[in-house]
Amino acid sequence: MDFKIYGASAGVDISIDKISDNSGIELYKLTAIYSEEQIPEQFRIRFSIPDVDTYSVWSPAERFDRHLGPNWRKRTTPSRLASWMPLHALVSADGKNRMTVALSDAKTPISIRSGVCEENANIDWEINFFTVKVAPLREYSTLIRIDTRNIVYYDSIYDVVSWWENDCGYTPAYVPEHAKLPMNSLWYSYHQALDVDDIVKECALSKAIGMDTVIIDDGWQTDDNSRGYAFCGDWEVTPSKIPDMKQFIDRIHETGMKAMLWFSVPYIGKHSKAFERFKDKLLDETGGGPNAFMAADPRYKEVRDYLIEIYARALKDWGLDGLKLDFIDAFALKGRSLEYDARRDYQSLEDAIDRLMTDVTSALREIDPEVLIEFRQSYVGPAIRKYGNMLRVADCPNDAICNRQDVINLRLTSGKTAVHSDMLMWHTEDTVESAALQFAQALYSVPQTSVKLASLPEDHKRMLAYYLSFWRENRDVLMNGKILAANPESAYSIVCAEKDDRSIFTCYTETVVDCRAYNETVAVNCSRLDSLIIKGALGKSYKVVNCMGETVAEGMIGQALAEVDVPLSGMVFVK
Numbered sequence: 001m002d003f004k005i006y007g008a009s010a011g012v013d014i015s016i017d018k019i020s021d022n023s024g025i026e027l028y029k030l031t032a033i034y035s036e037e038q039i040p041e042q043f044r045i046r047f048s049i050p051d052v053d054t055y056s057v058w059s060p061a062e063r064f065d066r067h068l069g070p071n072w073r074k075r076t077t078p079s080r081l082a083s084w085m086p087l088h089a090l091v092s093a094d095g096k097n098r099m100t101v102a103l104s105d106a107k108t109p110i111s112i113r114s115g116v117c118e119e120n121a122n123i124d125w126e127i128n129f130f131t132v133k134v135a136p137l138r139e140y141s142t143l144i145r146i147d148t149r150n151i152v153y154y155d156s157i158y159d160v161v162s163w164w165e166n167d168c169g170y171t172p173a174y175v176p177e178h179a180k181l182p183m184n185s186l187w188y189s190y191h192q193a194l195d196v197d198d199i200v201k202e203c204a205l206s207k208a209i210g211m212d213t214v215i216i217d218d219g220w221q222t223d224d225n226s227r228g229y230a231f232c233g234d235w236e237v238t239p240s241k242i243p244d245m246k247q248f249i250d251r252i253h254e255t256g257m258k259a260m261l262w263f264s265v266p267y268i269g270k271h272s273k274a275f276e277r278f279k280d281k282l283l284d285e286t287g288g289g290p291n292a293f294m295a296a297d298p299r300y301k302e303v304r305d306y307l308i309e310i311y312a313r314a315l316k317d318w319g320l321d322g323l324k325l326d327f328i329d330a331f332a333l334k335g336r337s338l339e340y341d342a343r344r345d346y347q348s349l350e351d352a353i354d355r356l357m358t359d360v361t362s363a364l365r366e367i368d369p370e371v372l373i374e375f376r377q378s379y380v381g382p383a384i385r386k387y388g389n390m391l392r393v394a395d396c397p398n399d400a401i402c403n404r405q406d407v408i409n410l411r412l413t414s415g416k417t418a419v420h421s422d423m424l425m426w427h428t429e430d431t432v433e434s435a436a437l438q439f440a441q442a443l444y445s446v447p448q449t450s451v452k453l454a455s456l457p458e459d460h461k462r463m464l465a466y467y468l469s470f471w472r473e474n475r476d477v478l479m480n481g482k483i484l485a486a487n488p489e490s491a492y493s494i495v496c497a498e499k500d501d502r503s504i505f506t507c508y509t510e511t512v513v514d515c516r517a518y519n520e521t522v523a524v525n526c527s528r529l530d531s532l533i534i535k536g537a538l539g540k541s542y543k544v545v546n547c548m549g550e551t552v553a554e555g556m557i558g559q560a561l562a563e564v565d566v567p568l569s570g571m572v573f574v575k
Helices: 153-167 196-208 245-254 273-278 301-318 349-367 400-413 432-440 458-473 475-480
Strands: 004-006 012-022 025-038 043-050 056-058 075-080 087-091 097-103 110-117 122-129 137-147 183-185 213-216 258-264 267-269 293-295 322-326 372-376 390-392 418-420 482-486 494-499 502-507 512-514 520-525 531-535 541-545 551-556 561-565 571-574
Touching: 012 043, 075 087, 087 110, 087 153, 097 110, 097 122, 097 153, 137 153, 153 400, 153 482, 183 196, 196 213, 196 245, 245 258, 245 301, 258 301, 258 372, 267 273, 273 301, 301 322, 301 349, 400 418, 400 432, 400 482, 432 458, 458 475, 475 494, 475 502, 520 531, 531 571, 541 561
Parallel strands: 183 213, 213 258, 258 322, 322 372, 372 390, 390 418, 502 520, 512 531
Antiparallel strands: 004 043, 012 025, 025 137, 043 122, 056 087, 075 110, 087 097, 097 137, 110 122, 267 293, 482 494, 494 502, 520 571, 531 561, 541 551, 541 571
16 A cells, blocks of 8 residues: 655654555554654545445445545544544445455544545545644554455454454443343433423333333433533432432332433533532633533543542432433533643543543442443444443434434444434324334334333334334344345445344335345335335245234245235234
């Protein structure tokens, strides 16, 4: 590979050396040695490849537009410890890997970019280092992994994830069993208007149809329901909503549900007592009006100790089973936080976030080894997997396509860490088949639901109960099986989870289900067509159910290519 280096400041020696070349995977070591300790200036390396049989970009951060893009507006994957990951790939029209680039350093602020050069039909690549200011250093190094094997694109991504886990020091956290079971999350259903008695009733209904944990979201710490963060920082229960948190959690436990509680990790609002205490230890410049909130600076030990104590005390004193730790991608250097302060025991923000989250999870697991810890996009990469055991899709209310895409993106990059959907919600006046699409399109994740069960129409209740029971009965295949996801440029046209001789397909815009490799197959119709094409199942039996689990047809497959009527959000079982 012909690398060119741009933007390096005086007094730095940058070298790129090939250290291995093994069957289509090249490994390079980039080293930057500075003449004296200094805050490194951003620099970049560039290289080009012929644009031959490339069709789309795969990136965990390019979530909606996967076209190749021109080199004057490159497709970009940003990466730092608390946001995304250093992985960027080119994919052919038939779903094969054309080039996957990944770095061993998932902590330093970096971006990987690619785009088509219109002068010569090459694809120009660019890796930018130190895209955000970091602490002074004398030497920096990372490995650059370039995979050009002609394999299915998702296998190249799976191999990068394995490399991070086994060779780069990013050992994932232990995943408790309850992190892999359905949950009721209260954000969309209640927002900040929490009602203890109503929530306890909802927990009883949730447990009865197959949910095991409730997530109490924002609002428990403030009387203000304007959905801002100016009251964050003290993390004291507001008695007007929850008179006794321990008693509340005990009542939830009596329903059979576990309980998690939301915290916004970085935010300290102007209306908190903590703001006065930490106003000179904030990452943002103060200001922004009467309802302003800022991010605490974890480079101060006092800040880290304060946050750790809050979470540990909440877990222990209130009997919680887990925490939803939000917004850790909001830690960012700006304003006066760029200036040196000798009171900090860390000068690197990324190192300080790592220290904070390592110590938080250590303290929580010491109290409860089975503690549940949720993070959500964009804080989902290999470094985050060291701390959290639940990774959730970013908020996309009632948006089945977005939930589908991000679930699959997370499944491809998250190994055995429990991937959760964004909370499933829908309008009660929607048809039951349309409402079921919210669940069907997030089938390969642990489902989080956020609708008030008591207010659902009866057919919606039956649908949700059926889908939860189906998910639980088949979760070994859905969650432990290998994900095969076709046509990422089309928001994944058809997806399959396979394990041993079983498979579960979801058909979105592609409706041909190939059963030849499996003894048992289930196919879910998420398309707007009223039938699916079953391939390679001649002589097998089939049963069709609607979205409420009611049998609507059954028989034998009589052709090598058989058209089977399947209603929207319904399923066909072939064996």
